[in-house]
Amino acid sequence: MTYLRRLIDHQLNQFLPELPAIALEGARGVGKTETASRRAATIFHVDRREQAELLRASLGGLGALDGPVLIDEWQHTPEVFDAIRRLVDSGATPGSFLLTGSRPPIDHPVHSGAGRIDFLRMRPLSVAERFPQHQSVFLSDLMAGNQEIEGRSPLTLRDYVEEITSSGFPGIRPLSGVARAKRLDGYITRIVEREFVELGVSIRRPDTLRLWLRAYASATGSSASYEKILRAATPGVADKPARPTTSTYVDALNALWLIDPLEHWYPPGSAIGALTQTPKHYLADPALAARLLSVTTDQLISGDTGAPLGPQVGSLLGRLFESLVVMSLKSYAATLGWEISHFRLHGGRREVDVILSGEGGRIIGLEIKLAPQVGPDDTEHLLWLKQKLGDQVADVAVITTGEHAYRRADDGVAVIPLACLGVDRNIPLGLA
Numbered sequence: 001m002t003y004l005r006r007l008i009d010h011q012l013n014q015f016l017p018e019l020p021a022i023a024l025e026g027a028r029g030v031g032k033t034e035t036a037s038r039r040a041a042t043i044f045h046v047d048r049r050e051q052a053e054l055l056r057a058s059l060g061g062l063g064a065l066d067g068p069v070l071i072d073e074w075q076h077t078p079e080v081f082d083a084i085r086r087l088v089d090s091g092a093t094p095g096s097f098l099l100t101g102s103r104p105p106i107d108h109p110v111h112s113g114a115g116r117i118d119f120l121r122m123r124p125l126s127v128a129e130r131f132p133q134h135q136s137v138f139l140s141d142l143m144a145g146n147q148e149i150e151g152r153s154p155l156t157l158r159d160y161v162e163e164i165t166s167s168g169f170p171g172i173r174p175l176s177g178v179a180r181a182k183r184l185d186g187y188i189t190r191i192v193e194r195e196f197v198e199l200g201v202s203i204r205r206p207d208t209l210r211l212w213l214r215a216y217a218s219a220t221g222s223s224a225s226y227e228k229i230l231r232a233a234t235p236g237v238a239d240k241p242a243r244p245t246t247s248t249y250v251d252a253l254n255a256l257w258l259i260d261p262l263e264h265w266y267p268p269g270s271a272i273g274a275l276t277q278t279p280k281h282y283l284a285d286p287a288l289a290a291r292l293l294s295v296t297t298d299q300l301i302s303g304d305t306g307a308p309l310g311p312q313v314g315s316l317l318g319r320l321f322e323s324l325v326v327m328s329l330k331s332y333a334a335t336l337g338w339e340i341s342h343f344r345l346h347g348g349r350r351e352v353d354v355i356l357s358g359e360g361g362r363i364i365g366l367e368i369k370l371a372p373q374v375g376p377d378d379t380e381h382l383l384w385l386k387q388k389l390g391d392q393v394a395d396v397a398v399i400t401t402g403e404h405a406y407r408r409a410d411d412g413v414a415v416i417p418l419a420c421l422g423v424d425r426n427i428p429l430g431l432a
Contacts, residue, residue: 003432004170006035006129007335008122010427016068019118020088021097023074026122027257027284028195029169029187032100033072035122038432040070040098046080047073059083067096078105081117088116103199103256123260124168124285126328128422131155132429135422137405137414139332142395143358151405153417157372160401160418161297164320167287168327184291188213191258201252208234208241212249216259216281217289221319223278223344226250258284262326265341265355267389280342286323318370322353325368325399325418329354332423343385350381358394365396372402372417379413 008024015022016039024032037043042065046052055077062069062083071080084097099117128135136151155163165180167173172183192210196203203209215233224232226246234240253259261279283289290300293316300317326340333340339357343365344350354366365385369378382396397414405420407413 003034003038004125004129005429005432006031006122007126007331007423007427007429008035008120010335011120012039015118015120016095018094020092020094021084021099021117023099023101023117023119024122025101025119025257027124028102028190029171030122030124030284031170032102032122034170036070036072036098036100040068041066042069043072044070045072046076052077055080063087063090063092063096067093068098069096070098070100072100073102074099075101075103075105081105085116103195121257121334123327123331125170125173126168126331127163127324127418128328128332129429130163130168131419132422134419135425135429136420137416138422138425139356139364140336140424142364142397142414143336143338143356143362145394147395147414149405149407149414149416151417151420153403153405153419155401155417155419157370157401158297158301160321160324161300161317164286164300164317164324165290165295165297168285169287172287181291184287188288188292191253191256195256196252199252199255201248205241209249212241212246214292217283217292218316219281220283220286220289220316221280221322223280225278229281258288260284260327260330262330262340262342262354265343265357267343268361280326282323282326284327286320286327289323290320315370321370321401322368326354328418328421329356329366332421335423335427350384352381352385361392362394363389363392364394367396367398369398369400372400374398374400374402374408374413374415379408379411382413383411 012022024036026032044051044055046055055071056079058065059080074080081099084099087096134153137147137149141147167180167184172180175183192203192206196209211233212230215229218232219229227243230240230246250259260282262282263279264277295316300320303315303317330340333356336358341355341357343352343355352365353368356364356366365382367378367382378398386393386396395414397416399416399418399421402415402417405416408415
C-alpha cells in the first residue's frame, strides 16, 4: 500500500529522537494509526478486546518491549497512560512510546501527562499533502522575507470544490462520489448515535443534535454565537434545548476533535484598536459541513444551495473554501511551530482572515478569496495592517482559486493559488 508522507511525519522526525512518549490526537479517520504504525516496533490495537487484554497483562513489562511501542486508541485502556507516565519518570529513552487517541477515556481520570507525554494534533489531509507537486510558494520563506512569488496551479474552481466535498480523511477521499457520501453520512451518524454515548453524554433528542450540527455547519467561517446557532437549528420550536445542553454539545465535539475553531488574535504590545474576542467556527473537515448541509459539487458551483440556516455573510461555497484553506493552514502552522488566528476590530471595520505568528512576533497576514482575480477591496485590510504594524508584518497575501502566483506591482501584495502554497521547501511530502 502506498503511503503519502504527512506533515505530522516531519514533526515526528523532529521529536521522536528527543521525547520518550508522544500522543497523536485527532478526529477518528484522519490517519493516526497508519502514520504511527509505520514507526512502531510493537503495536497494541486496544480497540480490539483481545489486544486490550494482552496490553493489560503486559503493563508491568512495557518498558522491556521493542520500541517504539504503539498503543492505538489508548483511551480503551486508560491505565496504560499512567503506566507510560511512570516509565517516563523512571527514565524511558527517547522514542519509546507512541499513543493515538480520538477521544478521552470515560469514567477513568488520568494524569495530564504534562512534562512526560507530549501531544501532537493530526488533522485531515491538507491541500499541500494532497498536491505536493504544485508547491511553489513556501510560508517559511514568506516569514523570512525572501520569497519570490511564482508558480502555476492547474486546479480549477471545480477542482477546489471537489476537494471540499471529497474530504481529507484518507479512507474516504479515494471513494467514488456515491460511496463517499454514504461513508460521510455514516461518519455523522456515528457521531450522533455512538460517539456522544461513548463519551457518557446523554442525548435526549438525537434529531435536535443533528439539526444543531447542521446549523453549526451553516455557520462555517462565521463567529455567530451559539445562541444564534441554536435558533437557526430549531426555528419555530418552543421547547428549545437549554444553554447547558448546547454547551455539552460543544464540549463533546471538542473532545472528539470534530470542531476546530480559529481563535482571535491579540497583537503583542500594540494599541491597534478594540478587538473582537470570538472565535470563527469550523468543523474538522469541510466535507462534513457540506454533507450535513446536503450540498453537492454541482450545487455549490451553481449557488443552488438553498436558504442559509442563519444570518451568514457570503456564499456557502466561499465559506467552505475558507474552511479548506484554514484547515490546511492549521497543519502548516503546527508544522512550523507557529500560531494561527483571525483578526477583527469591533464592528468589522478592519478584518484579516488569517494571522500566522512566528518567532520574534513577526506575522503574515492572509486574506482568502474564492475568485481568481484580486482587486483593491481584497487588499485594503492587509495594506492597513502593514501600515499599522510596520516591520512586524513579514508579508501579506491573498489566497485564491486562480492559476498563477505573483506579487502585485502596485502594492506588493502576494497573490497565491491555494495549491501553490507550501510549508517549507525542505519538508518532503508525497509518496514515501
